[in-house]
Amino acid sequence: MTHPHQLHALAAAWSLHHALTVLEEWARDWGDTTTTDVSIPSQVFGRRTALGGHGDPTAAAALGAWAPGTPNPHAALLGDMMRELDALAAHLPGAPGQDPLARIRARIPAMRPHVAARTRHALQHLDGKVRDRLNLGPDLTHVPGECPACHARGVLYAHTTDPARPIVCGAGCRCAGDGCPCGMPVRAEGVEHIWGPGTPLWDGLARPVVARDQPTAAAPADIHDIALPEQVAP
Numbered sequence: 732m733t734h735p736h737q738l739h740a741l742a743a744a745w746s747l748h749h750a751l752t753v754l755e756e757w758a759r760d761w762g763d764t765t766t767t768d769v770s771i772p773s774q775v776f777g778r779r780t781a782l783g784g785h786g787d788p789t790a791a792a793a794l795g796a797w798a799p800g801t802p803n804p805h806a807a808l809l810g811d812m813m814r815e816l817d818a819l820a821a822h823l824p825g826a827p828g829q830d831p832l833a834r835i836r837a838r839i840p841a842m843r844p845h846v847a848a849r850t851r852h853a854l855q856h857l858d859g860k861v862r863d864r865l866n867l868g869p870d871l872t873h874v875p876g877e878c879p880a881c882h883a884r885g886v887l888y889a890h891t892t893d894p895a896r897p898i899v900c901g902a903g904c905r906c907a908g909d910g911c912p913c914g915m916p917v918r919a920e921g922v923e924h925i926w927g928p929g930t931p932l933w934d935g936l937a938r939p940v941v942a943r944d945q946p947t948a949a950a951p952a953d954i955h956d957i958a959l960p961e962q963v964a965p
């Protein structure tokens with residue numbers, strides 16, 4: 732059974748995947764509109780595969796070559812992010828140079844909860860840096876209904892770039908552990924509530940959102956194109 736720390740970490744990984752995809756587009760657009768002789772090889776930034784376009788084995792080398800004094804700040808930031816992800820994924824299965832974010836994401840379901848929690852925070856840190864640059868809000872969309880834990884209304888949001896579309900409580904309520912009325916299959920004290928498929932809340936609220944956003948069975952690579960950023964109330 733998926734631990735809530737793992738659900739949060741997966742959502743963070745998909746969020747970062749989307750943010751990096753947009754950053755990649757910015758970097759490519761910058762390259763297209765400047766007259767410098769630094770062009771962005773499309774084989775580095777232009778790839779779109781199910782694993783995302785960030786893991787081309789040549790990308791790190793190419794980005795590294797541009798890093799100091801590069802005229803393309805978005806490519807430089809993307810390079811920084813890839814180096815940080817490479818470091819995070821260094822001990823994970825998979826060859827160095829393979830998409831580090833995809834390797835991290837694939838590993839999350841097997842992580843111990845406290846490792847998943849640390850991974851989530853590391854990914855969110857990178858996600859925040861990229862979204863600051865892009866002025867991009869969180870990948871969340873409001874869903875109607877009442878939080879089964881804190882009973883606030885109008886505070887539920889579904890992650891739009893995580894294919895599982897987990898729901899979170901924007902009021903920031905945390906699980907009380909055993910006896911908590913949240914209905915999460917794994918009640919973990921202190922964790923922000925998150926509900927995935929198979930929970931009554933998700934099946935009742937997120938399924939219609941998924942059906943609306945995803946009329947056909949889209950591959951994960953297509954899902955991050957759905958942009959429904961909405962700010963969560965602090």
Ligand SMILES: [Zn+2]
Nearest residue numbers: 878881900904
């Ligand atoms: Zn709540």
Ligand SMILES: [Zn+2]
Nearest residue numbers: 906907911913
């Ligand atoms: Zn709870």
